[in-house]
Amino acid sequence: MNLVLQNVGRRFGRKWIVRHLDLEVGEGECLALLGPSGCGKSTTLRLIAGLDQPNEGSITIAGEDVTTVSPVDRRIGMVFQSYALFPHLTVFANLSLGLQVRGIAASERKQRVASVLALMQLEDLAERHPAELSGGQRQRVALARALLRDPLVYLLDEPMSNLDAQLREDLRPQLRHLILQGSQPVIYVTHDQHEAMAMAHRIAVMRDGKIEQIGTPQELYHNPLSLFVASFIGRPQINLLPAESGIIKAIRPEHLQLSSEGIPCRLVYREWLGTSQLLILESNRGRLRMLCASEITIPETIKLNWSPEKEHQFDASSGERC
Amino acid sequence: MIQLLLVPAALLIALVFGIPLLRYSWLSFHADSVLTGLVAIPNHGANWLRLLHDQRFWQDTYQTARFATVSVSLELLLAIAIALLLDQRWRGRGVVRAISLLPWALPTTVMALGWRWIFNTPYGPIEQFTELIGLQPLNILSNPNITWLATVVGDVWKTTPFAALILLAGLQTIPNDLYEAFHLEGGHPRAALFQITLPLLQPYLLLSLLFRLAQAFGVFDLIQVMTGGGPAGSTESLALYAYLNAMRFLDFGYSATVMISGFLLLVIACLIAWLIIKQTSHWREALK
Numbered sequence: 113m114n115l116v117l118q119n120v121g122r123r124f125g126r127k128w129i130v131r132h133l134d135l136e137v138g139e140g141e142c143l144a145l146l147g148p149s150g151c152g153k154s155t156t157l158r159l160i161a162g163l164d165q166p167n168e169g170s171i172t173i174a175g176e177d178v179t180t181v182s183p184v185d186r187r188i189g190m191v192f193q194s195y196a197l198f199p200h201l202t203v204f205a206n207l208s209l210g211l212q213v214r215g216i217a218a219s220e221r222k223q224r225v226a227s228v229l230a231l232m233q234l235e236d237l238a239e240r241h242p243a244e245l246s247g248g249q250r251q252r253v254a255l256a257r258a259l260l261r262d263p264l265v266y267l268l269d270e271p272m273s274n275l276d277a278q279l280r281e282d283l284r285p286q287l288r289h290l291i292l293q294g295s296q297p298v299i300y301v302t303h304d305q306h307e308a309m310a311m312a313h314r315i316a317v318m319r320d321g322k323i324e325q326i327g328t329p330q331e332l333y334h335n336p337l338s339l340f341v342a343s344f345i346g347r348p349q350i351n352l353l354p355a356e357s358g359i360i361k362a363i364r365p366e367h368l369q370l371s372s373e374g375i376p377c378r379l380v381y382r383e384w385l386g387t388s389q390l391l392i393l394e395s396n397r398g399r400l401r402m403l404c405a406s407e408i409t410i411p412e413t414i415k416l417n418w419s420p421e422k423e424h425q426f427d428a429s430s431g432e433r434c
Numbered sequence: 435m436i437q438l439l440l441v442p443a444a445l446l447i448a449l450v451f452g453i454p455l456l457r458y459s460w461l462s463f464h465a466d467s468v469l470t471g472l473v474a475i476p477n478h479g480a481n482w483l484r485l486l487h488d489q490r491f492w493q494d495t496y497q498t499a500r501f502a503t504v505s506v507s508l509e510l511l512l513a514i515a516i517a518l519l520l521d522q523r524w525r526g527r528g529v530v531r532a533i534s535l536l537p538w539a540l541p542t543t544v545m546a547l548g549w550r551w552i553f554n555t556p557y558g559p560i561e562q563f564t565e566l567i568g569l570q571p572l573n574i575l576s577n578p579n580i581t582w583l584a585t586v587v588g589d590v591w592k593t594t595p596f597a598a599l600i601l602l603a604g605l606q607t608i609p610n611d612l613y614e615a616f617h618l619e620g621g622h623p624r625a626a627l628f629q630i631t632l633p634l635l636q637p638y639l640l641l642s643l644l645f646r647l648a649q650a651f652g653v654f655d656l657i658q659v660m661t662g663g664g665p666a667g668s669t670e671s672l673a674l675y676a677y678l679n680a681m682r683f684l685d686f687g688y689s690a691t692v693m694i695s696g697f698l699l700l701v702i703a704c705l706i707a708w709l710i711i712k713q714t715s716h717w718r719e720a721l722k
Contacts, residue, residue: 161614161618162618163614163617163618182617183614183617183618184617184618184620184621184622185620186618188618189618190615190618192611192614192615194609194611196609196611196612196614196615197615198612198615198616198629198630199612199634200633200634200636209616209619209621209629210619210620210621213616213619213620213621213622213625213629214619214620257615257619261618261619261620
């Protein structure tokens with residue numbers, strides 16, 4: 113089972129929301145679509161689900177071209193950002209409605225819903241309505257519904273964004289385990305890079321309707337192909353130092369080192385983060401962010417250096433790596 | 435103590451609704467007509483006894499219930515269809531939305547007069563048409579068997595937009611996500627009407643049903659202008675009968691009795707409607 117997008121484009125009027133999109137997600141692979149709001153990641157998801165039709169290109173699921181297939185017949189397991197649970201139905205009825213409209217007999221419905229309820233630890237909530245559930249419980253119901261769809265592809269649209277930070281961290285391993293135990297490809301839309309890195313095998317960074325770079329979290333971190341990706345991936349944000357002949361040098365805050373030689377800096381601000389500390393430094397080449405171990409005592413004025421292999425260089429006008 | 439905030443509204447309702455109701459209930463146990471010199475004299479329920487044996491009252495009760503049930507049912511069915519149509523995206527929807535409100539915005543007397551002319555024999559367009567295709571005149575407004583249907587037409591035309599507006603507002607509260615989720619579950623758009631739309635529209639259906647029942651049970655101006663209650667009293671509503679008792683026969687005591695019984699009838703009708711809707715939601719609950 114896999115998912116392939118070839119040269120997919122969607123426009124509203126004259127404006128292309130996404131264009132020239134090529135993607136391939138393999139069996140059991142989780143791909144995160146990561147980008148700022150308005151970059152086209154949600155549109156891409158809706159195109160895959162069939163909730164929206166592309167103006168050009170083709171979408172193939174499990175070897176079958178589904179570009180013009182209705183969402184009703186696509187076998188997609190989707191978790192909506194809002195969870196989209198049916199408010200007038202109990203949890204049990206929410207889960208069995210899909211089986212019912214697909215013509216599955218009542219006895220089998222009951223049995224399948226019961227087993228998913230057990231898997232998701234939702235048995236006690238079966239007779240409740242969505243309004244009586246917490247955010248985390250709703251998410252589990254939405255996920256249970258996607259599992260019951262017996263889908264060819266899983267699509268998750270910001271499934272964590274309505275949950276508080278603690279719950280998000282708790283749920284990540286659980287969600288990853290559940291979704292990835294199948295052989296289906298998974299598309300995970302998020303604007304949170306931590307979530308993308310935690311959940312996905314590969315990340316596609318999107319910007320203005322195009323894929324800026326696609327690769328493993330490690331590749332994106334160590335080898336960003338553009339200024340945008342370098343700035344978007346990694347927190348605190350990468351340092352950008354304008355250099356001669358239209359080149360921008362980029363060094364991650366964690367790769368700056370104290371040394372006897374190097375750029376002279378003055379400490380303006382210090383944030384203690386537990387195991388590390390974030391330093392904001394003023395230099396004659398602009399503001400710098402530096403991340404170092406929290407035990408180190410930093411004097412008022414220091415000199416900074418970095419090893420050349422940690423340095424990325426980008427073309428200032430095109431933003432591309434050089 | 436948040437209930438305190440309801441006090442102004444409660445006072446207003448007591449003033450314009452409670453007091454007249456009490457006053458009429460009181461009056462219904464009094465003789466108050468030209469014969470008593472328009473002075474209220476207690477008559478120990480004689481009005482209510484008279485009501486029990488008043489054939490005209492029972493005929494009007496039947497007519498009012500028939501008119502209200504048929505026209506409100508038709509209105510709600512049409513309103514659902516119109517609301518669904520106006521909820522879709524299509525070119526010119528805004529204009530049609532505005533136009534569809536026109537019947538409701540028109541004063542009832544004006545449009546009732548319009549319908550009277552439309553149904554007029556022999557000059558109205560309908561009779562002109564029957565004549566053109568060589569049929570006998572229908573005599574719509576002078577045939578006791580069918581005239582009430584003409585008043586139903588007038589009422590449906592006038593008040594469907596109101597119900598449609600409420601239902602349209604209800605449709606717009608249903609998130610699109612739910613339909614998309616339903617489609618991805620393998621549900622066809624037509625099935626969504628019964629699985630998603632109508633269940634979620636239920637509170638709005640109940641609301642417009644109660645509004646419309648209340649109005650239809652008190653129908654007065656439409657009947658007064660269109661038929662004057664005729665022919666042979668076949669379209670006379672309870673409100674019209676109460677009006678006639680007071681204004682033509684100058685019997686205010688009996689008029690109050692008719693009015694209060696009409697009110698009780700409406701309360702019963704609303705209870706029945708509410709119970710039916712509650713019952714059907716229990717069925718749905720059980721079906722799961």
